[in-house]
Amino acid sequence: MNASCRLADSFGREVIYLRLSVTDxxxxxxxxxxxxxxxFLPRREILSIEELDRLASAFITRGVMKFRITGGEPLVRKxxxxxxxxxxxxxxxxxxxxxxxxxxxxxxxxxxxxxxxxGVRRVNVSLDTLDAARxxxxxxxxxxxxxxxxxxxxxxxxxxxxxxxxxxxxxTEDEVHDLVGFAHGRGMDITFIETMPLGDVGADRxxxxxxxxxxxxxxxxRWTLTDTLERSGGPARYVRVGETGRRIGFIxxxxxxxxxxxxxxxxxxxxxxxxxxxxxDSIDLKAPLRGSEADALLHAAIDTGIRAKPRGHDFRIDANxxxxxxxxxxALGG
Ligand code: SAM
Ligand code: SF4
Numbered sequence: 001m002n003a004s005c006r007l008a009d010s011f012g013r014e015v016i017y018l019r020l021s022v023t024d025x026x027x028x029x030x031x032x033x034x035x036x037x038x039x040f041l042p043r044r045e046i047l048s049i050e051e052l053d054r055l056a057s058a059f060i061t062r063g064v065m066k067f068r069i070t071g072g073e074p075l076v077r078k079x080x081x082x083x084x085x086x087x088x089x090x091x092x093x094x095x096x097x098x099x100x101x102x103x104x105x106x107x108x109x110x111x112x113x114x115x116x117x118x119g120v121r122r123v124n125v126s127l128d129t130l131d132a133a134r135x136x137x138x139x140x141x142x143x144x145x146x147x148x149x150x151x152x153x154x155x156x157x158x159x160x161x162x163x164x165x166x167x168x169x170x171x172t173e174d175e176v177h178d179l180v181g182f183a184h185g186r187g188m189d190i191t192f193i194e195t196m197p198l199g200d201v202g203a204d205r206x207x208x209x210x211x212x213x214x215x216x217x218x219x220x221x222r223w224t225l226t227d228t229l230e231r232s233g234g235p236a237r238y239v240r241v242g243e244t245g246r247r248i249g250f251i252x253x254x255x256x257x258x259x260x261x262x263x264x265x266x267x268x269x270x271x272x273x274x275x276x277x278x279x280x281d282s283i284d285l286k287a288p289l290r291g292s293e294a295d296a297l298l299h300a301a302i303d304t305g306i307r308a309k310p311r312g313h314d315f316r317i318d319a320n321x322x323x324x325x326x327x328x329x330x331a332l333g334g
């Protein structure tokens with residue numbers, strides 16, 4: 001192993017994108033993501049801010065140039081702005097081309113300006129509905145106004161905002177035109193995500209599931225869509241809307257079409273490297289990280305994990321709507 005070698009898996013795919021979860025905790029309990037009563041991990045198992053920085057920096061020396069901080073809700077993590085602050089050195093020196101985060105937006109108003117100072121340019125905000133009562137029901141405790149205020153503050157601070165909406169049967173069909181109009185009217189792209197069968201959430205997945213093929217047909221009854229070839233190395237496909245000039249993304253994780261160009265890996269808040277969102281394969285990076293002050297063991301473990309990256313994923317919702325993988329989305333952050 002050479003600690004300056006770039007990361008490539010056994011299928012020749014180069015890994016340049018890391019999604020780093022900084023907590024499994026969240027101030028919301030979205031029905032497709034978490035159960036009402038969740039048991040969260042003991043704090044000693046979660047990497048410290050210093051450990052997260054060391055781990056992140058090891059990936060950056062191996063050629064990872066895009067970072068997405070996620071969770072759980074990343075902005076509820078104590079000390080999170082210290083992590084952004086220290087990672088900003090990699091943005092300044094050009095090693096990190098993009099430092100970004102996915103957030104539910106509840107704490108965005110508080111942190112937007114500091115995020116900009118840390119070199120963050122874009123942020124993904126999750127918003128599934130524009131109806132306050134529905135928002136409270138989907139998130140089981142959130143306030144729509146707070147999130148809308150967070151989005152406005154982020155834009156005022158100069159952050160480019162993209163919305164993520166999970167496609168939910170019985171909800172999104174009603175609102176899809178309003179969501180597109182809201183996003184594009186405020187200069188934001190919007191991406192719809194098909195529900196993924198991750199973890200027990202105390203509800204029947206088959207009832208939540210709304211295929212994006214169906215949603216797209218519905219969008220086309222109002223908007224003129226043109227397919228684009230733009231790809232992110234991930235599962236999103238984009239269309240451009242004639243009436244607004246902005247983009248709609250569709251993320252269908254149940255399709256296999258993106259695996260050949262997959263350039264990403266994920267690390268949980270406990271320091272476990274997952275090389276495929278849809279497989280159980282994983283390798284622990286916490287023990288090598290804590291076991292030695294030098295990074296040789298850590299790099300060796302990263303290499304072993306990347307070499308074992310599976311060719312593709314294995315999602316399915318079984319006939320009973322049971323999850324294909326026991327881990328919750330909040331453990332890895334999508
Ligand atoms: N808390 C942050 C948020 O909500 O944006 C970041 C973590 S959240 C797990 C990341 C994304 O995953 C969100 O856009 C959320 O809507 C989506 N998500 C959560 N559970 C999902 C599921 N079962 N299927 C599809 N998307 C899911
Ligand atoms: Fe929290 Fe995000 Fe999961 Fe909702 S989707 S419960 S905001 S982690």
